Amino acid sequence: MRDTAAELLNLYAIRAGRKGHAFEFSERDYQAFAEGFGFEETPDQHSAIEAVLKDMRAGFPMESPGVR
Amino acid sequence: MCGDVGFGKTEVALRAAFAAVDGGYQVAVLCPTTLLAEQHGQTFRDRFSQWPVRVGELSRFRSARDAAQIVEGLGSGVIDIAIGTHKLLSADVRFARLGLVIIDEEHRFGVRQKERLKALRAEVDVLTLTATPIRAPWRCRWKGSATFR
Numbered sequence: 135m136r137d138t139a140a141e142l143l144n145l146y147a148i149r150a151g152r153k154g155h156a157f158e159f160s161e162r163d164y165q166a167f168a169e170g171f172g173f174e175e176t177p178d179q180h181s182a183i184e185a186v187l188k189d190m191r192a193g194f195p196m197e198s199p200g201v202r
Numbered sequence: 203m204c205g206d207v208g209f210g211k212t213e214v215a216l217r218a219a220f221a222a223v224d225g226g227y228q229v230a231v232l233c234p235t236t237l238l239a240e241q242h243g244q245t246f247r248d249r250f251s252q253w254p255v256r257v258g259e260l261s262r263f264r265s266a267r268d269a270a271q272i273v274e275g276l277g278s279g280v281i282d283i284a285i286g287t288h289k290l291l292s293a294d295v296r297f298a299r300l301g302l303v304i305i306d307e308e309h310r311f312g313v314r315q316k317e318r319l320k321a322l323r324a325e326v327d328v329l330t331l332t333a334t335p336i337r338a339p340w341r342c343r344w345k346g347s348a349t350f351r
Binding site for chain 1: 210211213214216217218220221222224225227249252253301302320326327329
Protein backbone atom coordinates (compact mmCIF):
# COMPACT_ATOMS: atom_id res chain seq x y z
CA MET A 135 0.00 0.00 0.00
CA ARG A 136 1.39 3.36 -1.03
CA ASP A 137 1.45 6.14 1.45
CA THR A 138 -0.63 8.63 -0.47
CA ALA A 139 -0.63 11.20 2.29
CA ALA A 140 3.15 11.24 2.43
CA GLU A 141 3.32 11.52 -1.35
CA LEU A 142 0.91 14.43 -1.39
CA LEU A 143 2.76 16.14 1.40
CA ASN A 144 5.98 15.75 -0.51
CA LEU A 145 4.37 17.10 -3.69
CA TYR A 146 2.92 20.07 -1.84
CA ALA A 147 6.25 20.77 -0.20
CA ILE A 148 7.94 20.79 -3.59
CA ARG A 149 5.22 22.98 -5.03
CA ALA A 150 5.36 25.38 -2.11
CA GLY A 151 9.08 25.75 -2.61
CA ARG A 152 8.74 26.64 -6.25
CA LYS A 153 7.87 29.94 -7.66
CA GLY A 154 6.03 28.56 -10.65
CA HIS A 155 5.51 30.53 -13.80
CA ALA A 156 3.93 33.93 -13.71
CA PHE A 157 2.68 34.08 -17.26
CA GLU A 158 2.98 37.53 -18.71
CA PHE A 159 0.98 37.85 -21.87
CA SER A 160 -0.21 40.75 -23.95
CA GLU A 161 -3.76 41.79 -23.10
CA ARG A 162 -4.20 43.11 -26.64
CA ASP A 163 -3.08 39.83 -28.20
CA TYR A 164 -5.32 37.95 -25.84
CA GLN A 165 -8.37 40.04 -26.71
CA ALA A 166 -7.71 39.53 -30.40
CA PHE A 167 -7.47 35.78 -29.86
CA ALA A 168 -10.63 35.74 -27.74
CA GLU A 169 -12.55 37.47 -30.52
CA GLY A 170 -11.75 34.52 -32.75
CA PHE A 171 -14.08 32.40 -30.61
CA GLY A 172 -17.07 33.56 -32.62
CA PHE A 173 -19.53 32.88 -29.80
CA GLU A 174 -20.65 34.83 -26.79
CA GLU A 175 -19.11 33.31 -23.68
CA THR A 176 -21.64 31.99 -21.19
CA PRO A 177 -21.31 33.42 -17.66
CA ASP A 178 -19.91 30.12 -16.34
CA GLN A 179 -17.44 29.89 -19.16
CA HIS A 180 -16.40 33.49 -18.69
CA SER A 181 -15.73 33.01 -14.99
CA ALA A 182 -13.84 29.77 -15.66
CA ILE A 183 -11.60 31.54 -18.15
CA GLU A 184 -11.02 34.50 -15.85
CA ALA A 185 -10.13 32.26 -12.94
CA VAL A 186 -7.69 30.22 -15.01
CA LEU A 187 -5.99 33.35 -16.35
CA LYS A 188 -5.78 34.82 -12.87
CA ASP A 189 -4.04 31.69 -11.61
CA MET A 190 -1.71 31.75 -14.58
CA ARG A 191 -0.69 35.33 -13.90
CA ALA A 192 0.12 34.43 -10.31
CA GLY A 193 3.57 33.05 -9.67
CA PHE A 194 2.81 29.66 -8.22
CA PRO A 195 2.09 26.31 -9.86
CA MET A 196 -1.60 26.07 -10.63
CA GLU A 197 -3.48 22.98 -9.62
CA SER A 198 -6.79 22.15 -11.16
CA PRO A 199 -8.49 18.96 -10.14
CA GLY A 200 -11.51 18.20 -12.25
CA VAL A 201 -14.87 17.53 -10.69
CA ARG A 202 -14.85 13.97 -9.45
CA MET B 203 -16.72 15.06 -26.42
CA CYS B 204 -19.58 15.69 -24.12
CA GLY B 205 -20.85 19.22 -23.77
CA ASP B 206 -23.35 21.86 -24.70
CA VAL B 207 -23.00 23.35 -28.13
CA GLY B 208 -21.07 26.59 -28.00
CA PHE B 209 -20.23 26.17 -24.37
CA GLY B 210 -17.09 24.13 -24.49
CA LYS B 211 -14.34 23.43 -22.08
CA THR B 212 -12.17 23.46 -25.15
CA GLU B 213 -12.47 27.23 -25.35
CA VAL B 214 -11.19 27.53 -21.80
CA ALA B 215 -8.25 25.34 -22.80
CA LEU B 216 -7.62 27.45 -25.90
CA ARG B 217 -7.53 30.69 -23.93
CA ALA B 218 -5.17 29.25 -21.34
CA ALA B 219 -2.96 27.86 -24.10
CA PHE B 220 -2.87 31.22 -25.82
CA ALA B 221 -1.90 33.03 -22.63
CA ALA B 222 0.92 30.55 -22.00
CA VAL B 223 2.28 30.67 -25.55
CA ASP B 224 1.99 34.47 -25.74
CA GLY B 225 3.93 34.51 -22.49
CA GLY B 226 6.70 32.52 -24.10
CA TYR B 227 5.97 29.01 -22.89
CA GLN B 228 5.09 25.70 -24.47
CA VAL B 229 1.82 23.93 -23.83
CA ALA B 230 1.10 20.21 -23.76
CA VAL B 231 -2.48 19.05 -24.27
CA LEU B 232 -2.98 15.48 -23.07
CA CYS B 233 -5.90 13.47 -24.40
CA PRO B 234 -6.96 9.99 -23.35
CA THR B 235 -7.62 8.78 -26.89
CA THR B 236 -6.15 9.25 -30.33
CA LEU B 237 -9.52 10.40 -31.60
CA LEU B 238 -9.73 13.16 -29.01
CA ALA B 239 -6.17 14.17 -29.80
CA GLU B 240 -7.11 14.47 -33.47
CA GLN B 241 -10.19 16.53 -32.66
CA HIS B 242 -8.33 18.88 -30.36
CA GLY B 243 -5.53 19.09 -32.89
CA GLN B 244 -7.96 20.28 -35.53
CA THR B 245 -9.56 22.82 -33.20
CA PHE B 246 -6.24 24.20 -32.00
CA ARG B 247 -4.83 24.43 -35.51
CA ASP B 248 -7.95 26.30 -36.66
CA ARG B 249 -7.94 28.76 -33.79
CA PHE B 250 -4.22 29.42 -33.98
CA SER B 251 -4.08 29.56 -37.77
CA GLN B 252 -3.85 33.37 -37.75
CA TRP B 253 -1.09 33.37 -35.16
CA PRO B 254 2.61 32.59 -35.35
CA VAL B 255 2.02 29.54 -33.20
CA ARG B 256 3.08 26.04 -34.18
CA VAL B 257 0.86 23.18 -33.16
CA GLY B 258 2.13 19.60 -33.30
CA GLU B 259 0.28 16.36 -32.76
CA LEU B 260 1.66 13.23 -31.25
CA SER B 261 -0.52 10.15 -31.46
CA ARG B 262 -0.39 6.77 -33.07
CA PHE B 263 -2.03 8.14 -36.22
CA ARG B 264 1.18 9.99 -36.96
CA SER B 265 4.01 8.34 -38.84
CA ALA B 266 7.26 7.61 -37.04
CA ARG B 267 8.95 10.35 -39.05
CA ASP B 268 6.30 12.94 -38.17
CA ALA B 269 6.50 11.92 -34.55
CA ALA B 270 10.29 12.22 -34.49
CA GLN B 271 10.03 15.69 -36.01
CA ILE B 272 7.55 16.81 -33.40
CA VAL B 273 9.62 15.41 -30.55
CA GLU B 274 12.61 17.28 -31.92
CA GLY B 275 10.55 20.45 -32.32
CA LEU B 276 9.44 20.26 -28.71
CA GLY B 277 13.00 19.83 -27.54
CA SER B 278 14.31 22.71 -29.63
CA GLY B 279 11.31 24.89 -28.84
CA VAL B 280 10.14 25.27 -32.43
CA ILE B 281 6.76 23.75 -31.57
CA ASP B 282 4.64 25.81 -29.19
CA ILE B 283 1.71 23.52 -28.55
CA ALA B 284 1.85 19.74 -28.47
CA ILE B 285 -1.37 17.79 -28.56
CA GLY B 286 -1.31 14.10 -28.02
CA THR B 287 -2.03 10.98 -26.09
CA HIS B 288 0.09 9.43 -23.34
CA LYS B 289 2.92 9.40 -25.88
CA LEU B 290 3.53 12.98 -24.81
CA LEU B 291 4.52 11.62 -21.42
CA SER B 292 7.18 9.30 -22.83
CA ALA B 293 10.61 9.62 -21.32
CA ASP B 294 12.10 10.62 -24.67
CA VAL B 295 9.82 13.66 -25.01
CA ARG B 296 11.60 16.73 -23.70
CA PHE B 297 10.25 20.25 -23.75
CA ALA B 298 12.38 23.34 -24.20
CA ARG B 299 10.17 25.57 -22.04
CA LEU B 300 7.04 23.78 -20.93
CA GLY B 301 4.79 26.04 -18.89
CA LEU B 302 1.30 24.61 -19.02
CA VAL B 303 -0.16 21.12 -19.21
CA ILE B 304 -3.81 20.74 -20.11
CA ILE B 305 -5.29 17.34 -19.31
CA ASP B 306 -8.53 16.22 -20.83
CA GLU B 307 -10.40 13.58 -18.88
CA GLU B 308 -7.58 12.79 -16.50
CA HIS B 309 -9.42 9.91 -14.89
CA ARG B 310 -9.07 7.98 -18.13
CA PHE B 311 -5.30 7.88 -17.93
CA GLY B 312 -3.52 4.85 -16.54
CA VAL B 313 -1.61 4.54 -13.31
CA ARG B 314 1.80 4.94 -14.88
CA GLN B 315 0.78 8.12 -16.68
CA LYS B 316 -0.69 9.47 -13.50
CA GLU B 317 2.64 9.00 -11.78
CA ARG B 318 4.28 11.08 -14.49
CA LEU B 319 1.56 13.73 -14.25
CA LYS B 320 2.10 13.88 -10.52
CA ALA B 321 5.75 14.72 -11.07
CA LEU B 322 4.86 17.33 -13.68
CA ARG B 323 2.48 19.03 -11.28
CA ALA B 324 5.38 20.10 -9.14
CA GLU B 325 6.88 22.05 -12.00
CA VAL B 326 4.26 23.42 -14.31
CA ASP B 327 0.73 24.74 -14.26
CA VAL B 328 -1.85 22.04 -14.80
CA LEU B 329 -5.35 22.59 -16.10
CA THR B 330 -7.65 19.60 -15.91
CA LEU B 331 -10.80 19.36 -17.98
CA THR B 332 -13.39 16.88 -16.92
CA ALA B 333 -16.78 16.08 -18.36
CA THR B 334 -19.26 14.88 -15.79
CA PRO B 335 -22.50 13.97 -17.58
CA ILE B 336 -24.25 13.21 -14.30
CA ARG B 337 -23.76 16.50 -12.53
CA ALA B 338 -23.59 18.77 -15.54
CA PRO B 339 -22.99 18.54 -19.28
CA TRP B 340 -19.43 19.40 -18.48
CA ARG B 341 -17.50 20.99 -15.73
CA CYS B 342 -14.22 22.71 -15.94
CA ARG B 343 -12.71 23.46 -12.64
CA TRP B 344 -9.59 24.93 -11.28
CA LYS B 345 -8.29 25.61 -7.88
CA GLY B 346 -5.53 27.98 -6.91
CA SER B 347 -3.11 26.55 -4.41
CA ALA B 348 -4.72 28.56 -1.64
CA THR B 349 -2.88 26.58 0.99
CA PHE B 350 0.42 28.02 -0.09
CA ARG B 351 -0.43 31.67 -0.30
